Amino acid sequence: xxxxxxxxxxxxxxxxxxxxxxxxxxxxxxxxxxxxxxxxxxxxxxxxxxxxxxxxxxxxxxxxxxxxxxxxxxxxxxxxxxxxxxxxxxxxxxxxxxxxxxxxxxxxxxxxxxxxxxxxxxxxxxxxxxxxxxxxxxxxxxxxxxxxxxxxxxxxxxxxxxxxxxxxxxxxxxxxxxxxxxxxxxxxxxxxxxxxxxxxxxxxxxxxxxxxxxxxxxxxxxxxxxxxxxxxxxxxxxxxxxxxxxxxxxxxxxxxxxxxx
Numbered sequence: 182x183x184x185x186x187x188x189x190x191x192x193x194x195x196x197x198x199x200x201x202x203x204x205x206x207x208x209x210x211x212x213x214x215x216x217x218x219x220x221x222x223x224x225x226x227x228x229x230x231x232x233x234x235x236x237x238x239x240x241x242x243x244x245x246x247x248x249x250x251x252x253x254x255x256x257x258x259x260x261x262x263x264x265x266x267x268x269x270x271x272x273x274x275x276x277x278x279x280x281x282x283x284x285x286x287x288x289x290x291x292x293x294x295x296x297x298x299x300x301x302x303x304x305x306x307x308x309x310x311x312x313x314x315x316x317x318x319x320x321x322x323x324x325x326x327x328x329x330x331x332x333x334x335x336x337x338x339x340x341x342x343x344x345x346x347x348x349x350x351x352x353x354x355x356x357x358x359x360x361x362x363x364x365x366x367x368x369x370x371x372x373x374x375x376x377x378x379x380x381x382x383x384x385x386x387x388x389x390x391x392x393x394x395x396x397x398x399x400x401x402x403x404x405x406x407x408x409x410x411x412x413x414x415x416x417x418x419x420x421x422x423x424x425x426x427x428x429x430x431x432x433x434x435x436x437x438x439x440x441x442x
Contacts, residue, residue, distance in 0.1 A: 184237055184247040184302040186260045188212060188286075189309070191243040193295035200244060200293075207285055208246065209236050215282030219259040220252070221354065222276050229356055232256065243295065247302075257302075264299045264310035270320045277386035277393065280321060287318040325387035332380045333357070333395065334403065340369045347397065349379065361397035368400055378403035 188208070197205075213234040220232045234256055238247040250256035263279065266272050272280060286297045290313060297317075298309035338356070339348040345366035347359050359379065361369070369377070378401035384394035426432045 183253070184249045185253050185257045186302050187245055187247045187300040189242050189245045189298040189300055190289065190293070190295045191298060193293040195244045195293050195295050196241055197239050197244055204289065204292075205239075208289060211282040211285035212246070212248065213282075215263060215279045215286075216248075216256055216259045218276040218278035218282070219262055220255045223259065223262075224255055225354065227252075227255070227354075229354060249302075260299070261301075261310070267299065267311035267313060267317075272320075272322055277324075277389050277391050280324075281393070283313075284318060284321060287313060287321065290315050290317060322388075326393065327385045327387050327390075329383060330380070331383045332378055332401065333359075333383075333392075334376065334378050336376050337369055337372050337374060340366050340373065347379075349377075357392050357395055359395040359397050365397055365400060369397075372400075376403065377401070 216234050217229070217232045221227060221229060231252055232255065233251050235249055236246060237249045239245065240247065248256075263275075263283070266275060267283075272283075289295075290297055294315060296315070297313040299311040299313075300309050333349065333351060335349040335351040335357075337347060338350050340346070345361050345363055347361055347366065347369055348356060349359060350356050359381070361381075379395075379397045380399040380401055381395055381397045383392060385391065386393050423432075
């Protein structure tokens, strides 16, 4: 598979054999998050599983990480957008997940006193498209979060691990990875590939209201019975309280504006 782009960390004596595997994994995940979140935002019709940012080579060019994809045009465009944002020091419009990925790269620079260079996939290129030096995090927008308890509903796609996590598909285009304890992970294992409700503590990015973090506290009894049956259940629960409402859109608008009690 032809490589699309490369990250090269130079300076500070960084080499593949001196970087712990855990840190290397964090760099790979951060890069994938930074690129794929932009690709999905710019191409909402794509399924998240179609956006693959895969590591194809680790080189001793200080530390060089080469990436490829089965969707090279989409991923390549997202990579160039990130490189351009870094060069201009302007990150308006980038999704929160992409910015969190860039912060991981910036933290690595600070820890190892090195620079992160963004190269395209052409071996003849003489100059990087962009570069993040030590202290680059000062150019990134500050993060602001909203925290609280909530319930999410979705399909369990994966569960387990040494540090237990569950992968939940919330919709066709949105997947979230949640933390949980071992007992809940074992219980959720019996619900693999089924729809569940999960109550827990959530953290949302205040900028775009994306779900940044979720910790599962409880598995709810849930049965997906379709929108039509849900509407009938709500109708029964209302016990005729809204039967006199004739202009439904107008009534809802007045509720939102605070004109309806």
